[in-house]
Amino acid sequence: MIRSLRLRLMIGAATLAILFMAALLPALQRAFSIALEDAIQQRLAADVATLVSAARIEGGRLSMPDHLPVEDFNLPESKLLGYIFDQKGQLVWRSTSAQDESIDYSPKYDGLVDEFTRIHDRVGQAFFVYDVEIDLLGGKQAAYSIVTMQPESDFRELVRGFREQLYVWLGGALLILLGMLWLGLGWGFRSMRGLRAELDQIEAGERERLSDEHPDEMLRLTGSLNRLLDSERAQRERYRNSLGDLAHSLKTPLAVLQGVSENLAAQPQNREQVQVLQTQIERMSQQIGYQLQRASLRKSGLIRHRTALDPLLDTLGGALDKVYRDKRVLLERDLPPGFALPLERGALLEMLGNLLENAYRLCLTKVRVSARKQGRFVELVVEDDGPGVPASQRERILKRGERLDAQHPGQGIGTAVVKDIIDSYDGELALEDSELGGACFRIRLPG
Structure with missing residues (x-):
């Protein structure tokens, strides 16, 4: 059983802080994933716009320049892929970066202007896909589906890195928070230490009552303790006075009996009875003194x-x-x-x-x-x-x-x-x- 109130509060606060962090962690990861997906969608949309601006219709056929403004389309090892499909779903162009990719993708061309989704290639690799349908190209009637793609692995790597950083930062923040909580509880319990010091002084007989220099929440407690101390002190004083009165009232009759026994002792025929009487009087006197000492010398309940x-x-x-x-x-x-x-x-x-x-x-x-x-x-x-x-x-x-x-x-x-x-x-x-x-x-x- 934990007997320290400060430690109990610290454990309770730490438990709540850990539960809060545990609930906050997936929420932050989800928010980051959504924000990152939005950023990927916006980038792929911008890359589609680049392809649209570069495309031309010559002789009723699609014509694309050999070198595109976005350099990633021109690099074979780049992960940014570009495709153009006709209305029948036939692939009519792919970027240099997509030459070695084997992606089985068929545009729907169902009248939706654009679509952002995920697909997998033949080996199971996932890609983000942004598909835009256009009817006009270069001011001429043309029906094409222009598609840009990016591997999902980069997204997952960014999410994993963010999660690791999140663990580090939230763990550090938790440690700092717990340290601040411990210091805050120490500052808050300073008044308790002051109360304990005053109680020690009362036990040692160095003071009689608790002071009023304590937080409002503790004044009721200190007031009750002061009333208890006053009551105990008054009761002890009444007890001692009563014992003194009792001792005085009993000593006088015993002294009278002792005097009578001495007078009787002058008569030889009463000597044996007088000896018994004096013995019992002496024993009664000792017993009275003993019982009075027992009662008056008991230690106090609160004062040490x-x-x-x-x-x-x-x-x-x-x-x-x-x-x-x-x-x-x-x-x-x-x-x-x-x-x-x-x-x-x-x-x-x-x-x-x-x-x-x-x-x-x-x-x-x-x-x-x-x-x-x-x-x-x-x-x-x-x-x-x-x-x-x-x-x-x-x-x-x-x-x-x-x-x-x-x-x-x-x-x-x-x-x-x-x-x-x-x-x-x-x-x-x-x-x-x-x-x-x-x-x-x-x-x-x-x-």
Whole structure:
């Protein structure tokens, strides 16, 4: 399937141009043949007039000069032939050029003044024939049929040459036309390239709306896209505000329940029930936070973001260094200069923060973050030199919809958030052994 609109239009235009040329070719050949036949007829008529003006009646008999004004009649190898027949159809004279020809022609002498036709000689060669009947010759009564002939081979040769030239010129004209069509389509699609560039800028977050500097035929499309962008932006803002309100409204009751549980914990007889209550409150708090993060960190449908990695590593590394200052963790970086990931900043901050927090918590002394571009994908790798993840647990951790918190309350929420963020960006997450000795989280995202 041809996906290029320009190429489709070009193929359609080329097909129409070829069909037009194919229909034009026989029409031009036919027009040329008719014009050439008319020219041959006029020439033969003029040659008949030459014979008529040269003929004389002497003593009741036809007399022709030895040398005619038209030189072709006087040359034996000439292809212009001249004949004169009497009223009975008997040949009474032939030109020098017709001496060696064996043409079986009998004039009709049926009262028609002139006639233009084709005949064949005894060997099948075709001739054009112009036959004129006269009753007066040199002012005297005389009934003769004066005939001039020319081989049709010359006509066919001219037609063949014209056809070959026609193929060359029409083929050249077709190529020039197709080239001009291609350039014209390129100029016409310049506005489409401008629209595509603006859409790329919107996806990259460099602009919010499409401009009005497009052809009239595309303004309806750009207007619809702008309304869609505005609607999506407004909906996303309302969604985030609603999530913030929900988070605030849920945190207050949970804080009240937490305070009540602490008051109950002061009574020894309630200690066991209070422990269960606090565990469930903590689990509810984590689940609420997890669900809010899932909903708020989904990527936008139309806007594609890119976030620089180094500044986020500075922020997260600085915060984690303070939390785990007793470990004195070394954060290594293996990144190209100015490297950016195709994620929204909030999503990247949440994903990378969870991975680095796990790495800092489980490592011995070293954590390494590396990233690179691989064809159409971007790869991000977070490694540590800790104990790693048991092979029996890896498949369960990476299985879509499986969360560690389902079997270990209060644990594994961060990994589930990471997996959901990666899935929302059509990425892949793999858990491997690191060269440092611990776990290696390998992330691939469409770049």
